[in-house]
Amino acid sequence: MGNLLAYSGIVTKIRAMEGKLLTPEQFEAIAALGSVPEIVDYLKRNSAYSEVLNTLEDDQIHRGNIEKVLIQSLYHDYTKIYRFCGQKQRRFMKLIMKSYEINLINYCLRIVINHYRQPFDLNYKKPFFDRYSQISIEKLITSRTTDELIENLKGTEYYAPLKKLKDNQNVTLYDYDLTLDLYYFTSVWRQQKKVLKKDDLELFKRDCGSKIDLLNMQWIYRAKKYYNMKPADIYLLLIPIHYKISTDLVKEMVEAPGLEEFQAVVGRTSYSRHYNFRQDLTIEQMYADCLHHLYTIDRRRNPYSIAAVNTYLFLKEEEIKKLTTAMECIRYSLTPGETLAYVGGRTQ
Numbered sequence: 001m002g003n004l005l006a007y008s009g010i011v012t013k014i015r016a017m018e019g020k021l022l023t024p025e026q027f028e029a030i031a032a033l034g035s036v037p038e039i040v041d042y043l044k045r046n047s048a049y050s051e052v053l054n055t056l057e058d059d060q061i062h063r064g065n066i067e068k069v070l071i072q073s074l075y076h077d078y079t080k081i082y083r084f085c086g087q088k089q090r091r092f093m094k095l096i097m098k099s100y101e102i103n104l105i106n107y108c109l110r111i112v113i114n115h116y117r118q119p120f121d122l123n124y125k126k127p128f129f130d131r132y133s134q135i136s137i138e139k140l141i142t143s144r145t146t147d148e149l150i151e152n153l154k155g156t157e158y159y160a161p162l163k164k165l166k167d168n169q170n171v172t173l174y175d176y177d178l179t180l181d182l183y184y185f186t187s188v189w190r191q192q193k194k195v196l197k198k199d200d201l202e203l204f205k206r207d208c209g210s211k212i213d214l215l216n217m218q219w220i221y222r223a224k225k226y227y228n229m230k231p232a233d234i235y236l237l238l239i240p241i242h243y244k245i246s247t248d249l250v251k252e253m254v255e256a257p258g259l260e261e262f263q264a265v266v267g268r269t270s271y272s273r274h275y276n277f278r279q280d281l282t283i284e285q286m287y288a289d290c291l292h293h294l295y296t297i298d299r300r301r302n303p304y305s306i307a308a309v310n311t312y313l314f315l316k317e318e319e320i321k322k323l324t325t326a327m328e329c330i331r332y333s334l335t336p337g338e339t340l341a342y343v344g345g346r347t348q
Contacts, residue, residue, distance in 0.1 A: 007304040010084045020048035031339040075128040091195045185239045200306045209243025
């Protein structure tokens with residue numbers, strides 16, 4: 001009864017929002033369109049994105065601006081859910097906010113390390129971050145070097161790990177990305193017990209733990225297939241947390257002499273039914289499909305819990321990724337079938 005009372009308002013709101021997510025049939029219609037402006041027109045007429053897309057003038061309709069308003073739609077949904085949350089749920093929402101903060105810092109690092117001539121384009125994120133984040137966008141946009149950027153994060157939890165890395169020799173953008181990813185997952189894993197209790201804790205542990213397992217498998221797979229990395233270097237990539245995959249199995253994957261041997265080890269994990277490397281899917285699609293299964297099963301079994309929030313925001317983020325991919329495919333004149341293959345058919 002306690003969870004029912006605590007989550008009834010949130011669940012009712014999320015159900016209404018989820019009813020506005022795009023269907024597989026709508027993605028088929030989008031894949032058949034001939035240009036980005038046609039996609040925008042379709043979304044204005046047939047989706048919940050009409051509100052944010054209507055803020056764009058005709059001469060602003062290009063991929064960069066469209067991506068911004070799609071992200072704003074995600075932020076709007078986060079805000080709507082947050083308003084319905086009690087103190088307990090709001091502590092959980094702050095854990096979710098960390099992933100948005102990591103994405104922001106990664107974007108800023110790319111700007112300063114690659115010496116982009118374009119200035120920081122973050123005004124559209126500022127109201128959201130000013131309200132919910134520990135990070136000051138107003139400070140970040142003054143950064144012109146990596147040192148300045150890291151100093152402008154002083155007072156946030158990200159300052160210490162980045163400053164420690166900065167003081168090393170020959171640090172690359174890849175090193176910063178890896179450090180932030182490792183910090184994010186280890187800190188969230190450590191904080192979950194302080195933020196959540198009982199059933200909610202078990203649900204979050206399952207979802208977060210599974211995501212870590214899947215990311216580690218994904219990174220091992222990429223390291224072997226695309227970079228031919230040595231085991232010692234692969235170990236440095238991995239999140240040092242094991243949920244359903246034992247340290248012995250991780251060792252076997254990392255030290256497998258080839259992809260076939262690696263796939264054989266994956267086949268012995270509990271994820272193998274949903275994470276089939278022999279399917280005609282990209283590694284990202286397989287990762288998303290497996291998480292989709294885990295999140296939706298959790299929500300079905302525990303409708304009045306954090307699973308409702310976690311699943312909806314996952315679906316929303318996946319939808320935005322698919323829309324962005326569809327726009328890119330159509331820009332390069334791919335056929336509807338090719339576009340759907342990149343996008344993936346499942347949305348809900």
